[in-house]
Amino acid sequence: MSTATTHGGPQLPQERRLVTEIPGPRSRELFARKQSAVPPGIGTTLPVFVTHAGGGVIVDADGNSLIDFGSGIAVTNVGNAAPRVVERVQKQVADFTHTCFMVAPYESYVAVCERLNELTPGDHEKRTFLVNSGAEAVENAVKVARHATGRQAVVVFDHGYHGRTLLTMTLTAKSMPYKHGFGPFAPEVYRVPLAYPFRWPTGPDNCAEEAAAQAIDMINKQIGAENVAAVLIEPIAGEGGFIEPARGFLPKIVEFCRANGIVFIADEVQTGFARTGHMFACEDEGIVPDIITTAKGIAGGLPLAAVTGRADLLDHVHSGGLGGTYGGNPLACEAALGVLETIEQDKLVERARHIGEVMLPRLRAVQEHNPIVGDVRGRGAMIAVELVVPGTKEPYPAAEIARRCHEQGLLVLTAGTYGNVLRFLPPLVIPDHLLEEGLSILEKALNVD
Numbered sequence: 001m002s003t004a005t006t007h008g009g010p011q012l013p014q015e016r017r018l019v020t021e022i023p024g025p026r027s028r029e030l031f032a033r034k035q036s037a038v039p040p041g042i043g044t045t046l047p048v049f050v051t052h053a054g055g056g057v058i059v060d061a062d063g064n065s066l067i068d069f070g071s072g073i074a075v076t077n078v079g080n081a082a083p084r085v086v087e088r089v090q091k092q093v094a095d096f097t098h099t100c101f102m103v104a105p106y107e108s109y110v111a112v113c114e115r116l117n118e119l120t121p122g123d124h125e126k127r128t129f130l131v132n133s134g135a136e137a138v139e140n141a142v143k144v145a146r147h148a149t150g151r152q153a154v155v156v157f158d159h160g161y162h163g164r165t166l167l168t169m170t171l172t173a174k175s176m177p178y179k180h181g182f183g184p185f186a187p188e189v190y191r192v193p194l195a196y197p198f199r200w201p202t203g204p205d206n207c208a209e210e211a212a213a214q215a216i217d218m219i220n221k222q223i224g225a226e227n228v229a230a231v232l233i234e235p236i237a238g239e240g241g242f243i244e245p246a247r248g249f250l251p252k253i254v255e256f257c258r259a260n261g262i263v264f265i266a267d268e269v270q271t272g273f274a275r276t277g278h279m280f281a282c283e284d285e286g287i288v289p290d291i292i293t294t295a296k297g298i299a300g301g302l303p304l305a306a307v308t309g310r311a312d313l314l315d316h317v318h319s320g321g322l323g324g325t326y327g328g329n330p331l332a333c334e335a336a337l338g339v340l341e342t343i344e345q346d347k348l349v350e351r352a353r354h355i356g357e358v359m360l361p362r363l364r365a366v367q368e369h370n371p372i373v374g375d376v377r378g379r380g381a382m383i384a385v386e387l388v389v390p391g392t393k394e395p396y397p398a399a400e401i402a403r404r405c406h407e408q409g410l411l412v413l414t415a416g417t418y419g420n421v422l423r424f425l426p427p428l429v430i431p432d433h434l435l436e437e438g439l440s441i442l443e444k445a446l447n448v449d
């Protein structure tokens with residue numbers, strides 16, 4: 001196939017092209033090597049081995065070109081090997097690769113922090129520091145909140161996902177596969193209901209009020225608001241199944257936090273960086289978090305994450321209390337600056353909205369005549385369908401439909417507490433014809449009888 005192209009990036013032919021079955025013989029060979037070298041705990045969504053990627057496609061070792069509706073889990077929002085990222089990282093890797101920002105600093109780290117202080121919701125004075133992963137950002141946000149409040153309890157929500165380290169798997173709701181067998185868990189973590197409209201027992205209409213009232217009642221009765229350091233929530237639950245909390249729920253929780261001196265932390269690791277048709281998902285309801293954690297979409301795939309928040313909270317921690325050897329690595333910082341330029345100059349916030357405007361009506365039309373589509377939801381380029389056994393709300397396994405998409409060269413991801421959500425996270429630079437083609441494949445794959 002496109003052996004003429006020696007690099008990935010947007011210049012790759014933007015086409016779906018299958019030259020072998022999926023996965024092909026070369027990928028199967030590599031997968032056999034993976035099976036003997038890597039433990040099974042590291043799962044695989046689609047066992048094709050990648051050689052190039054860019055725009056809306058992923059090219060594999062057999063020369064197949066697949067449509068990408070995953071962006072490496074909401075990471076390559078600007079596309080793989082995005083030109084501004086490539087250029088900056090190539091220059092940086094030749095200049096210097098590491099000094100440790102805590103040992104001898106460099107400008108790009110500061111520039112990323114300045115940009116995040118400007119771009120995140122709220123015009124109050126902010127500070128930012130950089131770490132390596134989403135989990136590390138969440139851990140650090142909790143450290144800061146505990147230090148600044150002198151309190152210990154952390155409140156999280158049903159269906160929440162915050163990472164795989166000891167604290168963050170404790171903060172995560174779902175047992176299998178994230179927590180099962182990995183206890184004991186960290187103390188002082190409490191879970192309250194999330195306003196999940198599709199599954200709220202009394203229906204979606206009173207979901208926001210009822211869920212907020214239950215959550216607040218549990219905090220008051222079971223923990224005591226005065227013991228709570230932080231309330232931590234994803235503005236749209238990602239791994240939980242792209243659950244948009246019923247409108248009005250988040251503002252009520254924020255109001256409660258403000259009234260009780262509780263730090264409100266928005267985990268925007270998955271929702272950030274133009275993904276939802278806003279730079280950050282909190283903007284949709286005008287939420288201004290005290291602390292916001294970001295990662296995934298921040299640096300086009302280079303490992304980087306950030307904690308951004310009120311200056312008075314972040315300045316509370318003593319010198320040397322935060323940091324890490326690699327946090328804000330110079331390559332990752334240059335990549336982040338390239339990502340932020342790309343989002344702005346290529347108007348990717350608008351582009352994300354456009355993707356939603358293409359996907360949602362088509363998926364809602366499918367829902368009209370296909371009873372396994374129980375719910376269609378999401379914002380911008382963060383869209384999901386929740387699958388049900390026709391005529392019920394019983395979960396229908398999304399993995400089965402995902403496999404049918406994969407065979408046709410469409411990479412989709414699954415999610416959901418009940419494993420019944422297909423989620424779509426295309427790169428924001430995907431061309432419209434691939435978006436439409438992907439939706440047609442999906443439409444067919446959903447026709448099970």
Ligand SMILES: *Cc1c(COP(=O)(O)O)cnc(C)c1O
Pocket residue numbers: 132133134135136138161162163164234238239267268269270295296
């Ligand atoms: C992915 C994710 C994390 C964890 O990020 P890692 O970089 O995998 O550690 C935390 N919170 C949310 C909302 C996520 O989607």
